Amino acid sequence: MERVRAVVVGASGYTGADLVRLALSHPGLEIVGLAANQKAGQAMNEIWPHFMGVGGLPRLSRVEELDLAHADIVFGCLPHGASAQMLAGISHARIIDLSADFRLKDADVYAEWYGVVHPAPELLDEALYGLSEYAREHLPGARLVACPGCYPTAALLALLPLAEAGLILPEGISINALSGVSGAGRGLKESNLFCEVAEGAAPYAVGRHRHMPEIEQELGRAFGRAVRVGFTPHLVPMNRGELVTASVALAPGASLADLRAALDERYSTEPCVHLLAPGVAPATRMVRGSNLCLLNLFEDRLPGRALVISAIDNLVKGSAGQAIQNMNLMLGWPETLGLEQVPLFP
Template structure:
């Protein structure tokens, strides 16, 4: 492990994921935030946009991305929308890249075009990207040039499902994911559907039958199952700022039980610093992880024979986004994986 300090630039720093990455990285003992990109907010300080940054150490003024010397950085963190992210990051030659958009998550440029409405902006870079679900990419991230951070919904779903599929305890069919997410998952851009009066005291589904996280989930589940996996995935927007809860029903492999599936998950995550299987019978809740990089999981027997229910909770902005990005950064740079992420959940 080296003792040097690494220079980091964060592009899209004025959005929710960018700001949360800066919040975490600003207390990281081995990172220097040397550039902050934000076109619409250029010329402003982070504390002008986000008052909670006032007590923190001084940060660079926000600039357009093209005015930041990105080649002088050790790491560039992209917190930009899909398309725009790869278009900018594809011009970088020296720094390591951590991308929070969807641009490098899918291995196939054709699949990307089908789901994101246009050709991939940098298909030549796809082979350089490692899908950065930290707990399952630990061996590949140190040598990776690009870490493609998973979406928040896939993070929870994959943490819940991969151990069972890899141990042949879950059948690779009839997987149904019902997901609930806070409003920050929709980004900070002004949208009528996200106004307080539109989301308060209400829950509604969206992306029915065609949410863009579906091919990402299926890509990783299929690799784990060594067979094509198609999932039913229904996301819902709920009236809270942070948090994500997924209730997943699965068909067990012949002869397997929910108790055995839970045991496999306990074994897989026993030594993980951020992923925890709760005591038997305890249901995960978003209040258990709010503001932290932790994920909580559990398994329950369904009343339908041969089926089980898996429940997962994460903070969509931390473990589902910026916290996992910082975890990946640590792994890429040979730093302790938990560095800058030690804070516990915020409750109430």
């Protein structure tokens, strides 16, 4: 297999580090550049102890000092705004961006939710929304891929087949989500300190989380009309993992069996998305460290409604793993290459 040369921009964050971890076991990837301004000059094993004993990785450099001339793939793991500003100048390499900068197609919606003017609106039409299972046929020709957010990945994999089949109504979708603390990034924040997080759980960004317009954008495409959803995320005291429970209204004449049949038909041949046996609830411990998404359906006590539950690892299927899955599909490789890890349990 011919190896491609990859650069990871933002390698000092949780997403960047997990991307490097996965890349090390990928037979087709060679990491030729790593960047992180605050950690420039350091080796990965100096800031990430789990890389101790791993050789061959370049030292981290400042973003502006990166040598991109020989890169085939650039993974962008920078915060929103900074990512688009940096990646917009790259024309010779293919780009997989893990920030929010190219997910939303409307620059005005981006400005409303992220509080800044989009740095590269001219690239929004070109960017492919990279939910792997739905972007598969377009990925081989893509130059710029926007990896979905972690919450949208879990929510959309659960809901898109049902919306496309007309089995649920666009009105009254309510999503309750739980995430591990790594989803908030590695930056120092008082709300993420151990004493603030341990022994408790709390909602955050109530009524206005930045992933809401992303979920609405993609569900709107499936329904063929504008959609507004309820979405409430919660921070729970675990390192990684994400659990989404969506309450949906059934379309007239639809049954829970119809919903199950639609999910089974859509995902029966998918390597990374699996529908569990009836009655088995997805749990984060079932997917930890893997690129899997596990789904199931339950009848709601409220007449005419159902519960759709999904579990992913926010740093893998919700971020770094999906980025590598997208890269594999872009290059015509088996999409699970480098992603065959069995979930870590307990």
